[in-house]
Amino acid sequence: MAASTLAEVARLAGVSPATASRVLNGSARTPGPEIAERVKEAARSLGYIPNAQAQGLARSSSGLIGLVVHDIADPYFSTIARGVQSAAREHQKMVLLATTSGTPADEQAAVGAFAARRADSIVIVGSRSTRPQDAKDNQELAAELDRYCSNGGKVGIVGHPVVGASADGYHVVPVPNEELATELARALAAEHTAKFVIIAGPDGLLTSDDRIRGFQRGLLAAGLPEAEVIHTGFDRAGGYQAGLEIAGRIKSSQDPASNQPAACLFAVNDVMAIGAVAALREQGLSIPRDAAIAGFDDIETLRDFRPALTTVSLPLEDIGRLATLGSLGWSETDNAMPVTGVVTLRRSTETVPT
Amino acid sequence: MAASTLAEVARLAGVSPATASRVLNGSARTPGPEIAERVKEAARSLGYIPNAQAQGLARSSSGLIGLVVHDIADPYFSTIARGVQSAAREHQKMVLLATTSGTPADEQAAVGAFAARRADSIVIVGSRSTRPQDAKDNQELAAELDRYCSNGGKVGIVGHPVVGASADGYHVVPVPNEELATELARALAAEHTAKFVIIAGPDGLLTSDDRIRGFQRGLLAAGLPEAEVIHTGFDRAGGYQAGLEIAGRIKSSQDPASNQPAACLFAVNDVMAIGAVAALREQGLSIPRDAAIAGFDDIETLRDFRPALTTVSLPLEDIGRLATLGSLGWSETDNAMPVTGVVTLRRSTETVPT
DNA sequence: CTGTTAGCGCATTCAC
DNA sequence: GTGAATGCGCTAACAG
Numbered sequence: 001m002a003a004s005t006l007a008e009v010a011r012l013a014g015v016s017p018a019t020a021s022r023v024l025n026g027s028a029r030t031p032g033p034e035i036a037e038r039v040k041e042a043a044r045s046l047g048y049i050p051n052a053q054a055q056g057l058a059r060s061s062s063g064l065i066g067l068v069v070h071d072i073a074d075p076y077f078s079t080i081a082r083g084v085q086s087a088a089r090e091h092q093k094m095v096l097l098a099t100t101s102g103t104p105a106d107e108q109a110a111v112g113a114f115a116a117r118r119a120d121s122i123v124i125v126g127s128r129s130t131r132p133q134d135a136k137d138n139q140e141l142a143a144e145l146d147r148y149c150s151n152g153g154k155v156g157i158v159g160h161p162v163v164g165a166s167a168d169g170y171h172v173v174p175v176p177n178e179e180l181a182t183e184l185a186r187a188l189a190a191e192h193t194a195k196f197v198i199i200a201g202p203d204g205l206l207t208s209d210d211r212i213r214g215f216q217r218g219l220l221a222a223g224l225p226e227a228e229v230i231h232t233g234f235d236r237a238g239g240y241q242a243g244l245e246i247a248g249r250i251k252s253s254q255d256p257a258s259n260q261p262a263a264c265l266f267a268v269n270d271v272m273a274i275g276a277v278a279a280l281r282e283q284g285l286s287i288p289r290d291a292a293i294a295g296f297d298d299i300e301t302l303r304d305f306r307p308a309l310t311t312v313s314l315p316l317e318d319i320g321r322l323a324t325l326g327s328l329g330w331s332e333t334d335n336a337m338p339v340t341g342v343v344t345l346r347r348s349t350e351t352v353p354t
Numbered sequence: 355m356a357a358s359t360l361a362e363v364a365r366l367a368g369v370s371p372a373t374a375s376r377v378l379n380g381s382a383r384t385p386g387p388e389i390a391e392r393v394k395e396a397a398r399s400l401g402y403i404p405n406a407q408a409q410g411l412a413r414s415s416s417g418l419i420g421l422v423v424h425d426i427a428d429p430y431f432s433t434i435a436r437g438v439q440s441a442a443r444e445h446q447k448m449v450l451l452a453t454t455s456g457t458p459a460d461e462q463a464a465v466g467a468f469a470a471r472r473a474d475s476i477v478i479v480g481s482r483s484t485r486p487q488d489a490k491d492n493q494e495l496a497a498e499l500d501r502y503c504s505n506g507g508k509v510g511i512v513g514h515p516v517v518g519a520s521a522d523g524y525h526v527v528p529v530p531n532e533e534l535a536t537e538l539a540r541a542l543a544a545e546h547t548a549k550f551v552i553i554a555g556p557d558g559l560l561t562s563d564d565r566i567r568g569f570q571r572g573l574l575a576a577g578l579p580e581a582e583v584i585h586t587g588f589d590r591a592g593g594y595q596a597g598l599e600i601a602g603r604i605k606s607s608q609d610p611a612s613n614q615p616a617a618c619l620f621a622v623n624d625v626m627a628i629g630a631v632a633a634l635r636e637q638g639l640s641i642p643r644d645a646a647i648a649g650f651d652d653i654e655t656l657r658d659f660r661p662a663l664t665t666v667s668l669p670l671e672d673i674g675r676l677a678t679l680g681s682l683g684w685s686e687t688d689n690a691m692p693v694t695g696v697v698t699l700r701r702s703t704e705t706v707p708t
Numbered sequence: 709c710t711g712t713t714a715g716c717g718c719a720t721t722c723a724c
Numbered sequence: 725g726t727g728a729a730t731g732c733g734c735t736a737a738c739a740g
Contacts, residue, residue, distance in 0.1 A: 006733065015710080015711085018711065018734095018736085019710060049469050051734070053410045053471065053472055053732090057405070057407045073429070073435065075429060094471070096449070097451045116403050117406045304632045359716095360718060369726080376725095386725070404717085407718095408718045408732090411732045413720090
């Protein structure tokens with residue numbers, strides 16, 4: 001048995017569908033003070049639930065927000081998703097979730113699906129890529145987004161605009177990755193003399209590249225040489241792998257007499273940093289005695305790690321909110337408060353181990 | 355400018371809307387080998403995107419799966435969500451996300467919204483509550499779900515069935531919380547003589563209660579007395595608070611000469627355990643020297659913690675998948691493989707600290 | 709203030 | 725194999 005319809009409710013209440021519609025939904029003014037009650041009663045007794053599909057079709061607006069992330073199980077994304085969710089809720093919208101593993105092709109498919117569902121807006125999170133092999137897919141993604149926008153859709157983006165996208169309707173929430181990485185480098189350079197090594201994501205991942213660039217800049221500003229960059233996966237596994245390699249080097253060249261860390265590591269995100277720490281420890285090294293290490297993001301779940309991880313705190317939930325509000329055209333009020341982060345020095349980069 | 359419609363495509367291709375529909379979607383057989391190409395071309399040149407709302411209305415099936423979680427930023431839920439997402443994807447469905455903070459009233463609202471959107475199925479995750487103050491809301495939630503089911507909806511539930519729900523169409527994925535907690539208790543009892551304390555969620559949270567019950571049973575089976583139970587929040591903050599209290603007790607009654615942990619703690623989930631550990635450490639206590647502690651769930655992000663946390667590994671992603679497949683009526687094949695977990699002893703409960 | 713008439717965009721009976 | 729109607733459930737102009 002299918003759900004009951006507005007028509008049925010109207011008939012039972014002895015009114016026209018239009019009237020029923022008016023009282024059951026937010027029309028200009030609720031009609032007849034007494035007729036209204038009759039309709040409501042009818043709806044209740046029938047267990048009437050408005051068909052959002054039909055509503056959407058009729059008023060051409062779905063009340064849906066599409067959210068595109070690389071991996072919802074990654075704490076970075078899930079925290080942002082929480083922000084998106086809360087903003088959506090405040091605006092009486094539901095969020096449609098799509099995960100893409102970060103591949104532009106999947107992102108394009110997701111955007112297409114959202115467009116098909118006539119999502120009111122789309123929020124895209126996750127680093128853009130400029131790798132050559134992604135060029136074509138990026139272009140198609142951009143085309144898909146442009147088409148969505150030209151059909152009246154709005155999109156909010158965290159970080160960088162989608163490569164090649166040009167149409168109107170984009171609202172990007174800038175994240176000062178580069179600047180913050182510079183600050184972090186400066187802070188570390190002030191206390192560390194060891195060789196700096198950056199554990200980065202694949203070359204061409206914009207977020208990773210930004211953080212690398214900023215960090216190098218900070219080092220230079222402090223009069224230090226550029227850090228070596230190890231490119232690996234942008235996840236824990238990548239950090240772990242890099243950690244193994246670094247551990248090998250440290251062990252084969254460590255000065256036993258030295259009481260200083262042999263290296264100062266900067267992993268471009270916390271999850272990678274944790275992976276690296278795991279590898280270093282497995283190889284018998286100690287943090288921060290043998291190597292100092294810093295991350296980026298300040299993932300909540302990771303704050304209880306010991307040694308506590310030096311990192312750059314980012315207001316992830318707010319970022320999700322801002323991107324969502326922006327995609328909804330509500331940015332004016334919040335635009336005055338741009339996203340900012342703060343360098344958070346903790347135990348993992350202390351120079352005087354207990 | 356609105357998106358182009360099927361009718362426009364048909365006109366441009368010089369065919370009827372019906373024909374266009376047949377070729378652009380999976381009708382029985384694609385018509386005219388040559389006419390088909392013409393339609394496709396027309397669609398492409400117009401940037402046609404089928405209106406899923408209209409499709410859904412016409413064929414009354416939305417291709418949507420509703421997912422209800424307490425908090426998408428909680429790693430427990432986000433990992434399950436990943437499983438839901440992947441299963442949904444395999445079945446060409448999109449997932450609608452709703453977060454509820456675990457309150458039955460919000461869950462009811464979410465189910466209502468999903469029903470309005472005519473979601474093909476709904477997946478509910480997160481511990482049920484039997485607390486008296488939730489009784490009324492639980493009943494309304496059950497009614498909402500029953501209504502949804504009687505309208506042809508299917509629902510998949512992780513853990514316990516919703517209190518009071520009776521209609522057909524439910525598929526619950528049982529999680530052997532009690533049995534696994536018993537196993538855990540047995541394993542710990544074999545090596546620990548210290549006083550056992552359970553750090554639990556609010557009284558009436560079914561998942562928490564199950565784990566408590568199972569743990570107590572294991573203790574009894576091992577000939578040990580029942581553990582004391584501290585009820586607190588089902589999250590990190592709760593664990594932290596309980597940790598503070600326990601630390602106070604330990605410090606005021608510790609036998610300095612003893613080399614054994616003063617207590618063996620069981621937090622009913624990993625996140626609480628981590629909170630407790632943080633508190634204990636802040637109070638100057640060491641794990642597992644001063645207190646042993648175990649968690650439950652084996653959250654991936656937490657596996658790199660040191661000391662490594664003894665816990666019960668749960669296949670969270672699979673659980674999400676199973677609940678989803680079940681809600682889609684695809685359970686026959688997978689039903690043969692029930693959810694199971696495994697007690698994972700790690701450093702946090704070792705008896706011989708280095 | 710209420711009822712009538714049209715679509716919203718598409719899938720699907722039917723005839724041809 | 726293809727085209728012409730009809731309806732999915734609802735909203736929004738209209739008219740009354």
